Amino acid sequence: MTFGSKSLFGFIGLLLATSLAGSAASEPCPSGTFVPVQLLIRPENPCAGRDVELVILSCGPCVRLVGLEGPDSLRVRARMRPFLCMPAVCFQDTLVVRLGPLAAGTQTLNVRVIGEVVHPDSSVCIAERTETLTFTVGSACGPQGPLPYLDQVEIGTQVICVRAPCPPLACPFVFIPVGLRGHFDTDCIGLQRVEVLPRRAYPAPPFVRIVYGQNDCSRRPCIDGTFPWSTRLAIPELPPGDYVLPVEAVLVHSTCGDSLVETLGSTGVPFTVVQECPPLPSPSCFTAEWHGAFDGNPCEALVAPDRKAQVILELSPGVALAGLQGEFALDSLALEITDLKPVGPAAGMHLGWRPTPRGAQFVMFAEQGSPIPPFLMECIHCGWPVLQVTLGPRAGVPLPPVTHLVARGLLASDSLGNAVPECPSLFARPFLEMAASICADQPCDFNGDGSQDVRDLVLMVHCILGVGGCPDPKPSDLDCNHDGTLGVDDVLCCARTVLSGGSQDTIPGRPEPGVRVSMGQPQAGGERVEVPIALEGAALLGAARLAIEYPADRYDLEGADLDGAPAEWLSLHEQQGNQAIVGLIGLSAAGRSDLTLRLRLKLKPGMPSGGQVRLARGQFAGPDGAALDVTTGPSVRSLGSVERVSLAVPQPNPFSRSTRFAVTVAQACRLEVGIYDLAGREVRQIHRGWTPAGTLTLEWDGRSADGGRARAGLYFVRAAGAGETRVRRLALVSAP
Numbered sequence: 001m002t003f004g005s006k007s008l009f010g011f012i013g014l015l016l017a018t019s020l021a022g023s024a025a026s027e028p029c030p031s032g033t034f035v036p037v038q039l040l041i042r043p044e045n046p047c048a049g050r051d052v053e054l055v056i057l058s059c060g061p062c063v064r065l066v067g068l069e070g071p072d073s074l075r076v077r078a079r080m081r082p083f084l085c086m087p088a089v090c091f092q093d094t095l096v097v098r099l100g101p102l103a104a105g106t107q108t109l110n111v112r113v114i115g116e117v118v119h120p121d122s123s124v125c126i127a128e129r130t131e132t133l134t135f136t137v138g139s140a141c142g143p144q145g146p147l148p149y150l151d152q153v154e155i156g157t158q159v160i161c162v163r164a165p166c167p168p169l170a171c172p173f174v175f176i177p178v179g180l181r182g183h184f185d186t187d188c189i190g191l192q193r194v195e196v197l198p199r200r201a202y203p204a205p206p207f208v209r210i211v212y213g214q215n216d217c218s219r220r221p222c223i224d225g226t227f228p229w230s231t232r233l234a235i236p237e238l239p240p241g242d243y244v245l246p247v248e249a250v251l252v253h254s255t256c257g258d259s260l261v262e263t264l265g266s267t268g269v270p271f272t273v274v275q276e277c278p279p280l281p282s283p284s285c286f287t288a289e290w291h292g293a294f295d296g297n298p299c300e301a302l303v304a305p306d307r308k309a310q311v312i313l314e315l316s317p318g319v320a321l322a323g324l325q326g327e328f329a330l331d332s333l334a335l336e337i338t339d340l341k342p343v344g345p346a347a348g349m350h351l352g353w354r355p356t357p358r359g360a361q362f363v364m365f366a367e368q369g370s371p372i373p374p375f376l377m378e379c380i381h382c383g384w385p386v387l388q389v390t391l392g393p394r395a396g397v398p399l400p401p402v403t404h405l406v407a408r409g410l411l412a413s414d415s416l417g418n419a420v421p422e423c424p425s426l427f428a429r430p431f432l433e434m435a436a437s438i439c440a441d442q443p444c445d446f447n448g449d450g451s452q453d454v455r456d457l458v459l460m461v462h463c464i465l466g467v468g469g470c471p472d473p474k475p476s477d478l479d480c481n482h483d484g485t486l487g488v489d490d491v492l493c494c495a496r497t498v499l500s501g502g503s504q505d506t507i508p509g510r511p512e513p514g515v516r517v518s519m520g521q522p523q524a525g526g527e528r529v530e531v532p533i534a535l536e537g538a539a540l541l542g543a544a545r546l547a548i549e550y551p552a553d554r555y556d557l558e559g560a561d562l563d564g565a566p567a568e569w570l571s572l573h574e575q576q577g578n579q580a581i582v583g584l585i586g587l588s589a590a591g592r593s594d595l596t597l598r599l600r601l602k603l604k605p606g607m608p609s610g611g612q613v614r615l616a617r618g619q620f621a622g623p624d625g626a627a628l629d630v631t632t633g634p635s636v637r638s639l640g641s642v643e644r645v646s647l648a649v650p651q652p653n654p655f656s657r658s659t660r661f662a663v664t665v666a667q668a669c670r671l672e673v674g675i676y677d678l679a680g681r682e683v684r685q686i687h688r689g690w691t692p693a694g695t696l697t698l699e700w701d702g703r704s705a706d707g708g709r710a711r712a713g714l715y716f717v718r719a720a721g722a723g724e725t726r727v728r729r730l731a732l733v734s735a736p
Contacts, residue, residue, distance in 0.1 A: 026116070029125035035080045035115025036063055039131055042096075043151065047138040048104040051226055054111075054133075056095040065093045066116075075112040083120050104139035108132060147249040148264045149189070149212060149229075154179040155245060155271040171277035175234040178245070180210065182229055188222035189214045191229045192252060203238050210249045212264075240275045244268040285423035286317035288410055290436040291385060299439035301391075303335065303399065308392040311436045312343060313407060316383030318423070319414055320370030323349075326410035328359040328389060332403040335438065338392045344385035345372050359405070362387075370415045391438060404435035460494060509620065509627030514540050518633025519615055523646060524666035525693045527603040529555070529639060531613050535584075535595040542623040544584045548599055551611030551639065552578040555601040563596040571597075579616060586623065601639075611639050644669070647719045647726035654731035658702060661728065663687075663719045664695045671721035675700055675730070678714055691721065702732055 040055040056076055058065050067077035076095070099109075115127040155178050156170035170176045180194065192213040196206050235245070248266040291312040292300050301309035315321070324346075328337060337360040340353045346364065349371055353362035364387070375383050393399055412420040520532035533548070535541070550557070552575075560573040560582045570585040580599060603609055615635040620628040648662040663673060671691040675684040683704050687696065700717065704710045715730040 026124040026126045029115075029117050029127040033115075033117060033125070033127040034129075035078050035113065035117065035127050037065070037076060037078050037113050037115070039076075039111055039133055041109075041133060041135045045138065046102065046135065047140060049101050052099045052102050052137070054097040054099055054109065056097070058093045063093070063115075065095050068095055068097070073112065074110070075114060077114045077116070079116045079118060081118050102137045104137050106134065106136050108134050147210070147247065147267055149184055150180065150182040150210065150247075150249060152179075152181045153245070153247065153269045154181075155269065168271070169277065170238070170271055170273045172240045172273050172275065173237045175237055176273070178208070178233050178235055180231050180233075184212075184227040184229065186222045186224055187227055189251070190227075191231065194231055194233055196233060196235060198236075203241065203243075205238065205243050205245045206235050208233075208235075208245060208247045210247065212249065212251045213254060214251060215254050238273045240273050242270065242272050244270050284319055285421050286315050286321065286410075286412055287383065287423050288407055289314050289316075289383065290405075290407075299402070300436040301438050302441040303391060303393060303403075303438050304441040305393055305399065307441065308338065308390055309335075309438045310388055310390050311405060311438065312385045313387040313389065314383035315372060315386050315412070316375040317372060317412065317420065319374055319420060321372040321412045321420060322370040322415040323363070323365035323413040324372075324386065324410065325361075325363040325412075327356070327361045327408045329356075329406045329408055330359050330391075330403060331406075331435075332400050333358075334394060334397045334399050335391045335403050336394050337389060339390040341388045341390070342386065343388045346384075346386040360389075365413075366415075368415075399440035401440055403438045403440075405438060406435045509629040510622070512537075512540055512620070512622065512628040512630050515620065515628065515630040516633055517546075517615065517618060517630060517635075519613070519635055519637050521646065522613065522637050522639055523664055524609070524644070525664075528558070529601045529603070529609075531599040531601070531637060533597040533599065533615070534633075535597065537593060538586075538595040539593045540622060541584070541620060541628070542586050543621045544582075545619040546582045546584075546597075546615065547576075547617040548580045548582065549578055549612075549614045549616045550580060550599070550601060551613075553604075554607045554609070554611055555603055555639075558600040558602050560597060560599050563598060566595070569595070609639055613637050613639060644722040645671070645719055645724045645726055647717070647728050650717060650728055650730055653729075654733050655702070656733050656735045658699055659730060660697060660699045661717060662695050662697050663726075665691055665693055665721055667722065668692045669722040671696075671719065673698060673717070673719045676716045676718055678716075683710055683715060686717070700730070 036058065038057045040057065042053045042055050043050075046052045054074075056065060056068075058078055062082070063078055063080045065076065066079050067075075069075040069077075074097070109132070111131050111133070113129050113131060117125050117127055119125075154168050156168035156176055184190065190213055192211045195209040195211065197209060198206050246266065246268055249264040251262045251264055253260040253262065290300050291314050300311050303309035315324070330337075337355060340351060340360065340362055342349045342351050342364055349364045349366045351362065351364045353360050372384055372386060389405065391403075391405070410422055414420055515535070515537040518534050518536075520534060522529050522531045531548075531550075533546070535544070548560075557573075557575045557580050560571070560580055562569060562571050562584070568587050570587060571583065573580055573582045575581070582597065582599075584595075584597075599613070601613075613636075615632065618630070618632070620630050622628050644666040646664045648664075650659045650661040653659055663671065665671060669691060670689065671687060672685075673687040674682050675686065677683055684700060685705065686698050686700060702710055710732060712732050712734045715732060717728050717730055719726045
């Protein structure tokens with residue numbers, strides 16, 4: 001068979017624990033020695049076009065998976081300590097290998113299992129075998145899992161087995177953990193929440209509702225692929241017996257003005273609550289979890305550029321504790337730990353901590369007594385709050401959607417200084433360490449697509465001004481400036497967020513050939529330069545963001561304004577390094593079809609003119625909030641070759657009575673403007689003399705130098721000054 005990609009094995013040779021030191025020199029084990037490692041294909045009934053995974057399972061502390069090699073020949077390495085094998089306990093160890101989408105038909109996979117057997121006297125022997133998995137990949141894909149987007153439901157703890165896989169087991173009269181796992185085939189659908197709804201009948205498990213969400217307001221293309229999801233929850237305690245957990249799935253379509261709920265189906269998941277579970281580990285240990293980690297909310301805290309996040313570490317000890325030490329680690333450099341504070345029963349304890357590049361190390365202790373009492377309540381995923389962690393964003397680093405915070409190396413002590421370790425968990429450990437999820441709060445992500453850009457501004461304007469669809473109820477984060485009212489000021493507040501970079505989407509927009517952006521010739525006047533930027537077809541725009549590069553070492557940015565200051569458009573700008581960032585927001589659908597933006601620069605004292613101005617980047621959204629892909633004309637202009645004399649196109653042209661034209665001079669000079677026939681003879685002198693810098697509007701009434709009417713035909717208007725000459729053609733037609 002063929003694997004999907006060798007990149008899946010970029011970690012080849014990376015050992016998950018310590019390497020098999022000395023295994024090459026070890027003797028073979030006696031015949032019949034078996035190291036229990038189980039291999040499974042997931043899903044159970046694979047089909048063509050969908051991902052297939054190899055799942056490798058073992059039970060610790062008896063057997064640990066320590067290595068994986070491939071891809072041409074898969075080899076799994078495991079270490080077995082027979083003297084640690086306990087028939088009543090299995091700490092499941094798992095490796096998952098993505099084989100990729102496979103072709104329909106019968107597939108065969110050979111896996112070499114290399115087992116290192118360690119005896120009490122530290123002697124080692126090697127037991128090897130080859131396991132062959134033969135499975136059929138169907139040509140057609142049926143429904144996945146018990147419900148759409150749901151692949152697996154696990155109810156209970158995973159205990160009481162030596163040979164993997166370990167079946168889940170629900171214990172009586174304690175909260176029962178439930179794990180849900182699945183995936184989406186598109187990024188336009190996501191998990192919103194999981195609801196646990198009680199039932200009147202007792203004893204009976206509650207009703208579980210999985211709520212998916214699809215944002216139909218974003219109007220962006222969906223990305224196809226595999227997008228996994230998982231969550232955990234707990235259902236109330238039950239007496240021993242056989243039960244069925246009812247599970248329903250619904251899909252909420254969020255439109256710009258309403259929400260529609262679609263029922264996807266329901267199923268029942270059978271499970272058994274046993275008469276008795278194995279005893280819990282020795283009470284001389286503790287468990288640690290983040291507050292709220294099992295309440296169904298995907299985020300334990302929210303963080304924003306102007307707001308810090310706080311999470312709380314909870315302990316459930318079997319004995320009273322007088323001290324705790326450990327380390328916190330972040331998986332992103334976007335956040336940093338700014339403060340640690342003992343809380344709850346630990347509030348009076350001394351705390352010392354220091355930041356690390358990825359988090360912080362800490363130690364807390366009490367001068368006398370053991371302030372953190374044993375947690376004797378019979379519940380799962382609950383404990384005493386002991387340590388509050390405050391996190392803030394690092395300056396200049398964009399916030400990712402989610403940052404994970406992990407507690408590592410935790411060690412406690414009692415009042416006599418005896419070490420109290422973490423309890424070994426009876427639950428199947430997740431693939432990642434137990435982590436608190438700190439989510440970025442996007443106050444201006446109006447369409448909920450995870451990006452802050454001009455599309456959000458369009459929809460926000462429509463909602464606030466009442467000229468388009470708006471969710472009901474209105475999102476609370478519309479009040480961007482937190483003044484208690486909704487208005488244009490909130491749009492400007494979010495526009496500044498977008499100007500500053502926001503979080504942009506890289507998906508191409510809808511082609512809009514009716515919109516064109518082009519940069520005109522710079523016009524100089526003394527130490528100032530104006531660069532006109534034309535937006536043709538602006539009536540098809542709802543908002544735009546332009547990034548214009550200019551030589552900031554030579555020029556200061558004085559402004560960026562729309563000609564005529566049209567009331568139906570909001571404009572704002574700011575400087576970011578060597579770029580002028582300009583935002584344009586349409587307030588009305590009845591705006592003018594063409595706009596001209598003027599970028600105004602001023603030469604710094606003692607600096608020579610020169611350099612280039614360039615339209616570096618543009619974001620555009622239509623009146624419906626969809627991203628647009630627009631046509632771009634000339635986008636680079638030289639400031640070193642600024643025209644000292646420019647001659648505008650005469651209007652009207654052709655003409656019968658008179659025509660007007662503008663002449664702009666960059667600096668004061670002697671200027672001559674005249675009308676000439678096709679033979680180059682001067683027909684009429686329009687202007688001659690010393691002319692200050694600026695624009696001069698002139699007119700020719702169609703008469704020659706002697707005052708008579710010039711004959712109908714082709715002529716030229718010629719402007720000469722400062723060593724430059726500009727010419728435009730004129731067409732004089734007979735008067736009706």
